[in-house]
Amino acid sequence: xxxxxxxxxxxxxxxxxxxxxxxTLTTATTGVAVALNDEVVTRGAWETTELRERDRVxxxxxxxxx
Numbered sequence: 001x002x003x004x005x006x007x008x009x010x011x012x013x014x015x016x017x018x019x020x021x022x023x024t025l026t027t028a029t030t031g032v033a034v035a036l037n038d039e040v041v042t043r044g045a046w047e048t049t050e051l052r053e054r055d056r057v058x059x060x061x062x063x064x065x066x
Contacts (some may be wrong), residue, residue, distance in 0.1 A: 001053040012051065019046035024057055031062030 002009055005021060012021065018034055018041050024033060034041045035058040042050055053065065 001051075003051050003053070003055045005057045007055055014052050017047055018049045018051065018057070019053060021051060021057055022046065025059050026061055028061050033060045034058065035060075 001011060001014055003011070003012055003016075003021075010024075018036060022032060022034060030054065034046065036049065036051070037056050
């Protein structure tokens with residue numbers, strides 16, 4: 001199925017979770033936030049929230065600096 005992650009189309013397996021999608025983009029374990037179709041997904045729900053065809057995912061990582 002096709003989902004959009006950070007503005008780019010990705011072909012992913014059916015049943016992929018938010019957690020799995022995040023792991024494909026970053027190795028960061030802290031400072032990461034996810035929005036699914038413009039709604040924040042709490043970290044506790046990442047493992048159980050499955051993506052669906054044409055979902056829009058934004059993965060944001062905190063960056064230090066000035």
